[in-house]
Amino acid sequence: MRPFHRMGRAMPELPEVETVRRGLEPAMTGATITRAQVNRPDLRWPFPPRMAERLTGQTVLGLRRRSKYILADLSSGETLLIHLGMSGRMLISGDPLGQFVHDHPAPEKHDHVVLDMDNGARITFNDSRRFGAMDLMETAIAEAHPLLAKLGPEPLGNDFNETYLVTALKGRNTPIKSALLDQRIVAGLGNIYVCEALFRAHISPKRKAGHLSSTRAGGLVPIIRQVLADAIAAGGSSLRDFRQADGELGYFQHRFDVYDREGDPCRTPGCDGSISRIVQSGRSSFYCPRCQR
Numbered sequence: 268m269r270p271f272h273r274m275g276r277a278m279p280e281l282p283e284v285e286t287v288r289r290g291l292e293p294a295m296t297g298a299t300i301t302r303a304q305v306n307r308p309d310l311r312w313p314f315p316p317r318m319a320e321r322l323t324g325q326t327v328l329g330l331r332r333r334s335k336y337i338l339a340d341l342s343s344g345e346t347l348l349i350h351l352g353m354s355g356r357m358l359i360s361g362d363p364l365g366q367f368v369h370d371h372p373a374p375e376k377h378d379h380v381v382l383d384m385d386n387g388a389r390i391t392f393n394d395s396r397r398f399g400a401m402d403l404m405e406t407a408i409a410e411a412h413p414l415l416a417k418l419g420p421e422p423l424g425n426d427f428n429e430t431y432l433v434t435a436l437k438g439r440n441t442p443i444k445s446a447l448l449d450q451r452i453v454a455g456l457g458n459i460y461v462c463e464a465l466f467r468a469h470i471s472p473k474r475k476a477g478h479l480s481s482t483r484a485g486g487l488v489p490i491i492r493q494v495l496a497d498a499i500a501a502g503g504s505s506l507r508d509f510r511q512a513d514g515e516l517g518y519f520q521h522r523f524d525v526y527d528r529e530g531d532p533c534r535t536p537g538c539d540g541s542i543s544r545i546v547q548s549g550r551s552s553f554y555c556p557r558c559q560r
């Protein structure tokens with residue numbers, strides 16, 4: 268299979284971001300930023316004022332994830348929000364706690380933010396297409412940040428349950444594919460894992476969300492959780508191979524059942540269909556027309 272980051276359409280989704288967060292944790296949590304280098308004024312949006320100064324000297328108290336955003340809570344009472352966008356990459360170099368063996372790489376053209384930690388780790392944020400973002404806000408009001416305020420529940424959290432999803436989909440005339448991509452309904456799902464979840468649920472991406480029975484709509488909840496958990500587990504395996512890898516976090520090889528498999532045989536036992544690709548709201552949906560109804 269092609270490496271994940273070579274797939275043109277692929278963007279980091281929740282499992283990739285969670286894998287980056289877990290990879291950054293040993294290098295960042297509890298460590299102090301001794302030097303912050305900010306090489307340009309903006310990515311997708313301008314960086315916050317005096318970002319380098321506001322980061323320097325701060326200890327990272329914890330690394331959280333909300334949807335596809337990584338949140339680093341700092342000793343200053345501020346939180347650093349990190350969004351990988353479409354092409355953002357996090358690299359760890361140095362040898363914090365004897366865990367990593369990667370030499371600091373030669374600076375590259377798209378290394379926009381470089382953080383040196385007091386444990387010897389260097390975190391480099393590289394983003395060739397610059398759809399990523401970083402911002403700083405008060406930790407106490409982080410959830411009110413414009414990028415976070417309107418997000419629905421976390422798909423792996425307790426607020427995302429069968430009762431919630433059945434109610435959220437009721438009366439909706441949009442295809443179920445679009446409804447699950449709506450970040451106000453559930454946060455962090457993107458094109459790939461919605462396709463995979465609908466395949467496992469045997470639901471056509473074209474079916475109107477409001478026309479699903481309560482049983483089928485509610486049944487999506489454990490399936491979505493399992494699809495994400497499987498991908499996070501694959502990401503975890505990639506982290507265990509980290510010593511041999513190039514220090515880049517978050518893009519791992521994962522076996523998809525439908526995504527990017529147009530024309531290939533369906534993997535549902537007993538189904539002799541093949542995977543189709545249709546375009547919905549400008550994005551490819553991959554599904555088996557035979558067993559997804």
Ligand SMILES: [Zn+2]
Nearest residue numbers: 533538555558
């Ligand atoms: Zn099938």
